[in-house]
Amino acid sequence: MTISSQIRSNIAKTYLLMAVFVGLVIAIGYVLGYALGYGSDFVWIATLFAVISSFSSYWWGDKLVLAMSGAKPAERKKDFDFFTVAENLAMAAGIPKPKLYVIDDTAMNAFATGRDPEHAVVCATTGLLSKLERRELEGVIAHELSHIKNYDTRLLAVISVLAGTVVFLSDMFMRNLWWGGRRSRDDNNNSGGIILVIGIALAILTPIFATLMQMALSRRREFLADASGADLTRYPEGLARALAKLTQDKEVLEAATNATAHLYITNPFKGKAYGAWFSNMFNTHPPIEERIKRLRAM
Amino acid sequence: MNPLYLGGGAVALVVVYFWSLYNGLIRESTDIDEAWGQIQVQLKRRADLIPNLVESVKGYAKHEKGVFTEVTKARTAVMNADSPAEAAKADNMLTGALKSLFAVAEAYPKLEANQNFMQLQKELSDTEDKVAYSRQYYNAQLLEYNLKVKTFPNNVFVGMFGFTSREFFKAGEGEQNKVDVKFS
Numbered sequence: 001m002t003i004s005s006q007i008r009s010n011i012a013k014t015y016l017l018m019a020v021f022v023g024l025v026i027a028i029g030y031v032l033g034y035a036l037g038y039g040s041d042f043v044w045i046a047t048l049f050a051v052i053s054s055f056s057s058y059w060w061g062d063k064l065v066l067a068m069s070g071a072k073p074a075e076r077k078k079d080f081d082f083f084t085v086a087e088n089l090a091m092a093a094g095i096p097k098p099k100l101y102v103i104d105d106t107a108m109n110a111f112a113t114g115r116d117p118e119h120a121v122v123c124a125t126t127g128l129l130s131k132l133e134r135r136e137l138e139g140v141i142a143h144e145l146s147h148i149k150n151y152d153t154r155l156l157a158v159i160s161v162l163a164g165t166v167v168f169l170s171d172m173f174m175r176n177l178w179w180g181g182r183r184s185r186d187d188n189n190n191s192g193g194i195i196l197v198i199g200i201a202l203a204i205l206t207p208i209f210a211t212l213m214q215m216a217l218s219r220r221r222e223f224l225a226d227a228s229g230a231d232l233t234r235y236p237e238g239l240a241r242a243l244a245k246l247t248q249d250k251e252v253l254e255a256a257t258n259a260t261a262h263l264y265i266t267n268p269f270k271g272k273a274y275g276a277w278f279s280n281m282f283n284t285h286p287p288i289e290e291r292i293k294r295l296r297a298m
Numbered sequence: 299m300n301p302l303y304l305g306g307g308a309v310a311l312v313v314v315y316f317w318s319l320y321n322g323l324i325r326e327s328t329d330i331d332e333a334w335g336q337i338q339v340q341l342k343r344r345a346d347l348i349p350n351l352v353e354s355v356k357g358y359a360k361h362e363k364g365v366f367t368e369v370t371k372a373r374t375a376v377m378n379a380d381s382p383a384e385a386a387k388a389d390n391m392l393t394g395a396l397k398s399l400f401a402v403a404e405a406y407p408k409l410e411a412n413q414n415f416m417q418l419q420k421e422l423s424d425t426e427d428k429v430a431y432s433r434q435y436y437n438a439q440l441l442e443y444n445l446k447v448k449t450f451p452n453n454v455f456v457g458m459f460g461f462t463s464r465e466f467f468k469a470g471e472g473e474q475n476k477v478d479v480k481f482s
Binding site: 080084085087088089091092093094234 | 329333336420424427428431432434435439
């Protein structure tokens with residue numbers, strides 16, 4: 001797959017995903033409304049909710065993701081290498097320098113977000129910045145800039161917000177189910193029961209669906225970003241060494257959540273159950289060993 | 299089929315071909331000009347750092363006059379270069395001269411520990427990266443453009459529009475040169 005066809009497919013997927021999402025939430029709203037006995041009012045609320053969240057995921061996805069991870073703007077003086085490396089590689093890639101943010105955490109990780117290269121953000125942890133050498137950092141930043149250039153970040157930012165919404169909705173539904181809320185228990189018990197079963201099925205299936213989507217979208221994307229990043233630095237060994245250091249790092253990044261896990265360069269949960277049952281069940285990243293092997297073969 | 303339609307179709311095809319060729323070349327050469335401007339900005343940035351660097355080394359190593367004149371000469375050459383080929387040559391000369399300067403600096407541990415000098419060194423090596431990356435972008439843009447200009451059938455027509463293939467910004471010719479450092 002070439003870069004330009006990847007870009008086209010990313011853009012198309014973003015819109016498709018937003019459409020599917022709106023449809024899905026309306027459907028859930030319908031089931032939910034009838035299962036809980038609120039009737040069709042719920043559908044309207046759900047529609048409003050879906051439209052607002054998919055719209056905001058597109059326009060403010062980057063800001064929401066940054067807010068979710070508690071990042072602060074980087075300074076040239078303090079984060080000299082981070083700042084200049086990003087500046088240089090943006091120049092080589094022919095895109096504007098992204099806004100740079102730092103997460104104050106000793107775990108090593110980084111991610112990029114934003115709807116297009118003009119509104120892009122690259123974020124790194126202080127752990128990453130302090131433990132990597134300049135050439136290794138270049139590898140990581142080039143990987144992130146490739147995500148931006150390929151419009152991966154637009155798709156991923158939309159996914160994070162939408163996945164977050166789906167998780168939120170199904171959580172709400174499950175809670176409602178356990179703690180009552182079914183007002184019209186008496187009238188037509190039979191069909192209510194069927195709708196309830198469907199509702200439960202949906203509540204279980206949607207998070208899985210959302211996660212599967214994350215995973216399916218994620219793996220080839222990482223390999224491609226590795227390759228085009230190496231093309232940018234002309235030094236695949238830099239990223240290979242950085243990834244090797246990242247595997248050594250056993251720390252869990254506290255700032256990452258289920259909805260943002262797939263954004264990071266390596267899985268922020270390190271396979272630990274950190275309230276992260278979903279990212280553990282479905283791996284969002286290809287194994288690092290495989291990525292290093294491919295980089296060294298370039 | 300009506301031959302009129304056929305003729306009209308053929309004319310439309312030719313118009314579309316020339317249209318996209320011309321606009322494509324304009325767009326690409328604008329990109330190249332911009333990329334070249336970026337290289338010049340970075341070369342200038344690098345040249346601007348030199349006087350400060352020379353000053354801070356002079357503070358510790360006054361008598362290494364040969365190195366200083368060499369660096370200053372190379373710097374002037376970079377400032378005066380117009381074409382990519384000239385700029386590349388001057389830049390390589392400056393790289394060589396700076397190598398001797400840093401080799402001299404190594405003999406003065408106090409200088410090496412100087413905060414100001416360390417900062418300048420960092421800025422300078424970053425600027426060298428910047429030159430390298432802007433050059434990489436320029437050459438990548440140029441490759442695409444030159445390929446378009448030189449391939450058939452474009453090569454028959456581009457002259458008409460006044461487009462010719464352009465020169466790459468080559469690096470590394472001077473970089474292999476032996477650096478001779480005199481310790482007096």
